[in-house]
Amino acid sequence: MSALAGALARCPAIAIVRARSVRYVPAVLDVLAGAGVTAVEVALTTPGGLRAIEGAATTPGLVVGAGTVLHAAQARAAVDAGARYLVTPAVVPDVIAAGVDAGVPVVCGALSPTEILASARAGAALVKVFPIGTVGGVGYLRAVRAPLPDIPLVPTGGISVAESVGYLRAGARAVGMGGPLVGDAADGGDLAALAGRAETLVRTLRPEPADA
Structure with a gap:
């Protein structure tokens, strides 16, 4: 099991x-980890993002990946910095190949059924269905899962904390959450509000107990 798979199981x-x-x-990552969030993606569009990944790679309880990875050189640099997984916003075959070569899972962005299938066949560990919020939300996820039930999907884009569990019930492997979860905290905003949202998310997504 990869570190990412273990984190998503929790x-x-x-x-x-x-x-x-x-x-x-760093403060945002500490808050997320303290709330029980176990997988965090630091977008490489953040200036100094690789340094942030390197500094956070050993944060207890947190599996840190690199996001917005657009080419193989970025993928290799992110892995060298300690990224445990790579995330793309679109189908980027050379990033998938670089991840496979490095033994690091890739969460490949895709939207249409054609892109989703191509990502999985290229070696993506998970397929990020993005931007889910603009194409029908949970209904779209159900529609694409019908012919592709064995591809693990991570719907991302505009998902609120309250909506998150609905995607899991519709068959998502996990959900990707940016602004609706992090808010303005990454730019110096309210960390206490972030902690509240993160704690609510973790409670919301906690697996329901099996029937006795």
Whole structure:
């Protein structure tokens, strides 16, 4: 089992941290980890994102990946910095190949059934259905899962804390959550509010007990 798979087994959500600088990123990661979020993606559009990944790679209880990875050189640099997984916003075959070569799972962005299938066949460990919020939400996820039930999907884009569990019930492997979860905290905003949202998310996604 990869580190990412283990993290998602504990809390089936990937928190997406994208900021104007890395100044507040360590504090955000500490809050997320303290709330019980176990997988966090630091977007490489954040200036100094690789340094943030390197600094957070050993944070207890947190599996940190690199997001917005657009080419193989970025993928290799992220892995060298300690990223435990790679995330793309679209189908990027050379990033998938770089991840496979490095033994690091890739969460490949896709939207249409054609893209989803192509991502899985190229070696993506998970397929990020993005941007789910603009194409029908849970209904779209159910529709694409009908012919592709064995591909593990991570719907991402505009999902609120309250909506998250609905995606899991519709068959998602996990959910990806950026702004609706992190809010303004990564740019110096309210960490207490972030902690509240993260704690609510973890409670919401906690597996329901099996029937006795």
